[in-house]
Amino acid sequence: MRRARRPDRDPARTPAGLAGAAPGPGFEITFDGRPVRALPGQSIAAALWAASVLSWRTTRVNGRPRGAFCGIGSCFECLATVNGRPNLRACLQPARPGDAVTTQEGNGHAALLP
Amino acid sequence: MPPSSPDPAEVAVVGAGPAGLAAAVTAADAGLDVLLLDAADAPGGQYYRAPAPGLGAARPEALHHGWGTFTALTARLARHRDTGRLRHLTGHQVWAVTRTGEGHTLHALTGPDGRDGVTLRARRLVLATGAVERQLPFPGWTLPGVVGAAGAQAMLKSGLVLPGRRVVVAGSGPLLQAVALSLARAGARVPALVEAAGYGAYARAPQVLAANPDRLAEGVRHRAGLARYGVRMLAHRAVTAVHGTERVEGVTVSRLDPAWRPVPGTGRRIDCDALAVGHGLVPQLDLALGLGCATRTDADGSAVLERDEDLRTTASGVWAAGETGGIGGVRIALAEGELAALSVIADARGGRPPARAAGLRRRRRRMRGFAALMGTVHRPGPGWTEWLAPDTEVCRCEEVTAGAIRTAVDEMGAGDSRTAKLLTRAGMGWCQGRTCGFAIRALAGPPGPDATPGRRPLACPVPLTTLARTARSEDA
Numbered sequence: 001m002r003r004a005r006r007p008d009r010d011p012a013r014t015p016a017g018l019a020g021a022a023p024g025p026g027f028e029i030t031f032d033g034r035p036v037r038a039l040p041g042q043s044i045a046a047a048l049w050a051a052s053v054l055s056w057r058t059t060r061v062n063g064r065p066r067g068a069f070c071g072i073g074s075c076f077e078c079l080a081t082v083n084g085r086p087n088l089r090a091c092l093q094p095a096r097p098g099d100a101v102t103t104q105e106g107n108g109h110a111a112l113l114p
Numbered sequence: 115m116p117p118s119s120p121d122p123a124e125v126a127v128v129g130a131g132p133a134g135l136a137a138a139v140t141a142a143d144a145g146l147d148v149l150l151l152d153a154a155d156a157p158g159g160q161y162y163r164a165p166a167p168g169l170g171a172a173r174p175e176a177l178h179h180g181w182g183t184f185t186a187l188t189a190r191l192a193r194h195r196d197t198g199r200l201r202h203l204t205g206h207q208v209w210a211v212t213r214t215g216e217g218h219t220l221h222a223l224t225g226p227d228g229r230d231g232v233t234l235r236a237r238r239l240v241l242a243t244g245a246v247e248r249q250l251p252f253p254g255w256t257l258p259g260v261v262g263a264a265g266a267q268a269m270l271k272s273g274l275v276l277p278g279r280r281v282v283v284a285g286s287g288p289l290l291q292a293v294a295l296s297l298a299r300a301g302a303r304v305p306a307l308v309e310a311a312g313y314g315a316y317a318r319a320p321q322v323l324a325a326n327p328d329r330l331a332e333g334v335r336h337r338a339g340l341a342r343y344g345v346r347m348l349a350h351r352a353v354t355a356v357h358g359t360e361r362v363e364g365v366t367v368s369r370l371d372p373a374w375r376p377v378p379g380t381g382r383r384i385d386c387d388a389l390a391v392g393h394g395l396v397p398q399l400d401l402a403l404g405l406g407c408a409t410r411t412d413a414d415g416s417a418v419l420e421r422d423e424d425l426r427t428t429a430s431g432v433w434a435a436g437e438t439g440g441i442g443g444v445r446i447a448l449a450e451g452e453l454a455a456l457s458v459i460a461d462a463r464g465g466r467p468p469a470r471a472a473g474l475r476r477r478r479r480r481m482r483g484f485a486a487l488m489g490t491v492h493r494p495g496p497g498w499t500e501w502l503a504p505d506t507e508v509c510r511c512e513e514v515t516a517g518a519i520r521t522a523v524d525e526m527g528a529g530d531s532r533t534a535k536l537l538t539r540a541g542m543g544w545c546q547g548r549t550c551g552f553a554i555r556a557l558a559g560p561p562g563p564d565a566t567p568g569r570r571p572l573a574c575p576v577p578l579t580t581l582a583r584t585a586r587s588e589d590a
Binding site: 013014015016017018019020021022023024039040041042043045046047049050054055059060061062064065066067068069070071072073074075076077079091094 | 153160165166167168169170171172173174176177246247256257258259260261262264265266267268269270272273274275276277278299300301360361388510511512513543544545548549
């Protein structure tokens with residue numbers, strides 16, 4: 001059998017390498033207080049994926065972790081709280097310098113309840 | 115609400131993917147005054163989804179097929195935009211279209227956070243709203259790291275990111291091969307592509323294959339690429355369990371019988387840190403159904419728009435191009451966009467579509483033949499519901515399990531998906547059943563013969579203030 005290429009051992013083989021990307025200067029956002037690097041034009045979901053963060057909310061009923069699923073704004077699984085505003089679709093929301101993303105719990109409005 | 119333009123456009127095209135782009139530039143070529151509306155900030159739809167400009171991608175074509183076709187279309191788009199013949203309204207999410215007098219009123223959300231509303235008018239309408247991925251639930255599919263196959267592709271194309279380093283690709287349909295190849299090229303290790311159907315079935319329609327040599331060649335190219343990256347092709351199998359507590363650590367792949375029932379004792383574990391999964395696509399018909407367009411059932415079992423050979427829907431002044439008329443891929447979408455525009459032009463200017471239309475109709479019929487074969491081969495087998503455990507969530511938004519839906523059907527008498535939904539809340543959450551609708555129908559049974567499939571008066575969530583303003587402006 002022909003030896004298969006091992007892409008995981010090729011440091012040049014990354015999405016950015018493949019697309020010949022020379023991004024503008026990156027910037028910092030935070031996820032639950034810890035710094036995450038984002039590139040200009042990336043959505044919040046993309047920046048979190050790049051940092052190996054796959055979940056940023058817990059569900060209303062069972063408190064289970066969820067993150068991006070459909071990637072195109074259709075499934076609403078990637079809801080995040082950004083700068084205190086809940087229920088934003090992280091896959092559609094462009095990351096902006098200084099954005100504070102926090103894990104969204106339940107319906108995202110718990111802080112409003114007595 | 116201020117009207118954006120006092121005069122209705124001659125044609126509005128909704129959706130700037132391959133079909134919508136082809137329709138818009140063809141109509142503008144003929145001198146029609148065109149409105150092109152799209153939710154995204156850049157043209158291309160999901161297929162030609164480009165890296166964000168800030169990412170400075172020098173080789174976006176490396177993430178795509180047929181990038182030259184796309185850049186030719188966008189160059190034409192830019193020329194028409196510059197002459198003012200075509201208005202490309204980006205960031206416009208159309209949430210409803212209503213019929214008014216001689217034409218249509220389009221309601222769209224705009225603004226940085228989609229909270230502003232605008233209304234626009236057009237005499238004719240081309241719907242090119244594309245499709246979303248079809249998902250079949252399975253135990254563990256809600257665990258972080260399980261992502262849509264097309265979703266992973268979309269995130270890669272636009273954000274240059276991967277969901278993991280070692281990604282199993284699973285589901286059904288040729289799209290999976292393209293996804294697996296994209297992920298591997300971008301550096302992911304793809305240990306297996308798990309296909310629930312089998313490609314042998316295509317060989318039973320040699321005349322369809324012979325009529326579509328480009329698709330055959332594409333299949334051969336994909337297989338060669340997958341072999342080069344060491345992606346194992348596993349046919350007649352499905353992921354029947356996901357391992358991990360906080361995120362994916364591995365999956366169990368089981369053999370399926372011809373009805374897609376898992377064969378007991380055949381499960382094999384594959385380690386991975388992400389699973390990209392999808393079972394083909396389903397058309398996005400919200401706007402069309404709101405206008406009363408009739409549907410039919412396509413070869414893959416999904417509802418698609420009924421159209422004549424010039425792509426008119428059954429609603430007056432409404433054409434539909436691309437995936438809304440059945441899942442077929444980019445070449446059909448491009449041909450149909452052009453053909454729909456030729457029919458629109460003939461309607462606007464009087465007369466008949468030009469001779470070019472006859473050629474497009476022929477190509478379209480040939481390609482639709484392949485699409486029907488594809489739909490038949492990859493149509494989910496009835497046995498797939500047997501891989502669900504009672505606690506498998508079917509509706510992800512409302513966290514409704516397969517067990518709850520079966521209880522609604524078996525013990526509470528829900529005989530169709532609508533009743534099951536009312537009894538369990540399955541499909542009543544944020545996504546309004548876009549993700550789980552197919553699965554709920556499979557578990558609860560189809561709606562009655564007169565029911566309209568999945569009709570949603572609003573095609574996306576609309577702020578109440580916007581709705582209230584819309585109602586006032588229509589009263590005025």
